[in-house]
Amino acid sequence: MNKTVIGILAAGALLASVPWLGVPAFYESFLYLLCHWMILALSWNILSGYSGYFSFGHGAFFGIGMYTSAGLAANLNWPFLWTLPAAALLAALLGMALGAVVFRVKSVRGELFALLTLAITFVVGTIVLNTRIDGGPGIYLNSVAIPAIGPTASSSIYLMALLGAVATLLISYRIQASRLGMGLFAIHDDEDVAEVMGVPTFRYKLLAFGISCALAGLAGGIHALFVSYVTAGETFTIVVPLTVVLMSVLGGTRHWAGPAVGAVAITCLMYFFTAGNNPIAGKAAVGVILVLVILFMPNGILGYFLKRTAGKRSVPPALAAQAAAAPEAAPAPAASGKVLLDVQNLSKAFKGVQALDGVSLQVHEGEILGLLGPNGSGKSTFINVVSGHFPATGGQMFFEGRQLAGLEAHSIAQAGIARTYQIPRPFAHLTVLQNVALVAMFGGAALNHEQATQEAWKWLEFTGLQDKADALPDDLNLHQRKFLELTRALASRPRLVLLDEVLSGLTPGEINEAIALIRKIRDRGATIVFVEHVMRAVMALADRVAVLNYGKLIAVGPAQEVMQNSEVVSAYLGTPHA
């Protein structure tokens, strides 16, 4: 167990002793509210903070938990503690059912997701109000026996919430440090790229949503007992989602403890003002604080202070260990002639535009294949379809005999295909090192966290970016960003690398460097397909070239030969009018 886990457990144990210290009951209810909001804000953050899918539907899942517990305990006479797992489960099931639909619609992101989940809250609320779940008058829990955990009823409720808060803190912490957490952060920055780099985005979002909803349901279940009277009008409002968003943003959404900090700050603030003589001024103060925090500390309190104190540099693994384990140079198969990628009759249409029209092409193991063609001929589309960024509209693709067409992008990445983007698309909030390590974790290499970081260092040294390991992508120049794309592609130890115009925009000197690097990559055993307009590089690198024009493959073969082909010449220069 590490220090953080021990710290959380110790703090929990300390707070658990409060009911036996003989403090007035009102402190217990205050502490209860702290724990209550901590569970809600932390659980919201697991999906929304980490992955950037801001949900305004937390009230719905909280409310489902509340009604589950209230209904089971008051109407069906379940023992109260038994209702809590049911509350969590039901909230999670409904959340995941919703997610299974919503997360498939690509354009429902950002503010659209926020509004959709808000709308769900009102729909759920209306259904609860108008059906036998509530029916209008609300549910009283006065007669429900409160489990005797602490010395008094109010302390028992407090202890339940405390337990929930400790569990939620541990879960949040664990997730942030795990693969799931890394994947969610990647989704936050660029979901499409995350998928192409091997992150199973749909599954991760669904999982995070499920955990988030379950914890919200748990908090709701306990809260039903705390308020002892549940009504739809008070439950399914905009108050819960807005408060948890406020707490999380205030505390910092990119840190597991951020929402807890925000929850403590806001709860104390609200309590301080409502307990005072002027609750209206208190409300206004909360509004003003929200405005000031968003404007001046967009990363939240923790984000702000962590940034100021983050001076530490990541240290590369010990040199000796490194020398021993330099990136494994698989024996270069040097154009063995074996077919690695077999594309048959591949088509891709964008509405009316036929970007790829029945392309059949074989890529041999160990070769460098240059993909040429005028602008708009379908070169980038070819890479986008093979990497799974776009689904094919027709045709077959076999990679080492395995059908790729119809696979999701992350499965294609895990099969051993890596790609770069023409315009670099790094994960903006992750450091250069994290960007590379993430691909080593999720791509074909599938390493664990520690191995992935080591692997990332090796490849950063290979491409000469090791000095920038702690920089954010925004601090890099174009040349470095292009090399970061390349490093990311390599870190997954791919067997096939698709390079989309890595050289464009570079100076002649930088191009020479890049050519040398691409040769080195092939010598390490990877097969390369590259799209390029820089003919000098094509001639220097390509074993074979393939030429596309209007989505059709018009020539394949050795570079010198293909460039003499009359159809290729006319595609580039136009046909002479007779």
Next chain:
Amino acid sequence: MSFPSFNLLAQSILSGIFIGGLYGLIGLGLGLTWGLLRQINLAHFGLVFLAAYMSYHMATVWHVDPLLTLLILPPLFFLFGVGMQWVLSRFSISPFNSLLVTFGITVVMESVIQAIWTADFRRLETHYNDQKFTIGSLYIPVPELVTLVVAVSLSLLIWAAMRYTDLGKALRAMAEDGPIAAAFGINQKGMSLMLAGICAALAAVAGICLALTFTLTPSQIFAWVGVVFAAVMLGGLGSALGPLVAGIIIGVSEAITMAVAAPSWAPIVSFSLLIVMLLFRPGKL
């Protein structure tokens, strides 16, 4: 479920059209800032209620005719909107953060309203309240009719301005690609200040209409958020006529739900429409 008489149904549909007009009127300014400035301005609702209360105050305390406040409040709110945009534009905020910031502003406005006018219900009592006439067996209340006429004419006016004037074209170009529009000589900052001012003035008009037709209480501010958002999104962001059309569709379907099922089922209509729209035609937004 009971089937109401034809007359009751017709009266329901009529009242749905009237309330839909108000949804559209409130949504007009909201949709313009969202579509053209990429700001989700929750403070729009705060402004609507502030204007409603000010109009109430002028009419009941100072005995100004509520329709006269239409000449006083919108210019005032225009200035306020320009000021607020001027401050916000000094920070670069994402659409999502704009939602949070303007929520904070709305909470402050709610507190101010509550401090001045208390949380009690307030009703603007004027001679317009009792004026109604009948067409056949249908009652037409005058304040609601005024609201609808104002909503329709303002939406048409803005639509025409966006479509036919150079200013409107410049605004649309700016919404499409701000930096490029700026490179072609469009004063981005000046335009966004003006647009924010216009939207605030529209909020003032909507507020006066709200005061004419509804009982006011500060906590009602957030009750309007969901349904108006639904109207704006169904109608299309940045569209001038869309929110009105969508608002009326929502209003009528709510009214029919109320008449056929029960009033408490009404919220499910607009939100289900919104959910279906988001899931199946997200491209239209």
